[in-house]
Amino acid sequence: MKIAFQFALIMLIWQIGEWISTTFNLIIPGPIFGMLLLLILLETKIIKEDYIKLAGDLFLKVLPFFFIPSGVAILAYTDLIKDIWVSMVVILVVSMATVMIVAGKTTQYLIHKRGENHDNNN
DSSP, rough: OHHHHHHHHHHHHHHHHHHHHHHHTTTSSOOOHHHHHHHHHHHSSSSSSGTHHHHHHHHHHHHHHHGGGHHHHHHTTHHHHHTTTHHHHHHHHHHHHHHHHHHHHHHHHHHHHHHHHHHHHH
């Protein structure tokens, strides 16, 4: 029952993100807003990590399955992709590198910030 509550909480936050994106007619997808909202709620300790840990761990275990439809679609539409595959690979590599750099720098910043807060509290 606990995992069902955690799953429902994550879905609620996702739906709030969808609502924000739709209501304000934004180009950023709702799930992105939902995850940002979840991050804010976790960082401000409004939602504790324990409230979503089991469901989050389950999502991480099954994450590779979410990529199967994309892979099948690429294989099904190879005739459409054959003329633009070089551009697609460049875009994928550049965007992947950008995401990795931003995520790494954000993580370093948060670790540093938490270290400062920990030192100040002692």
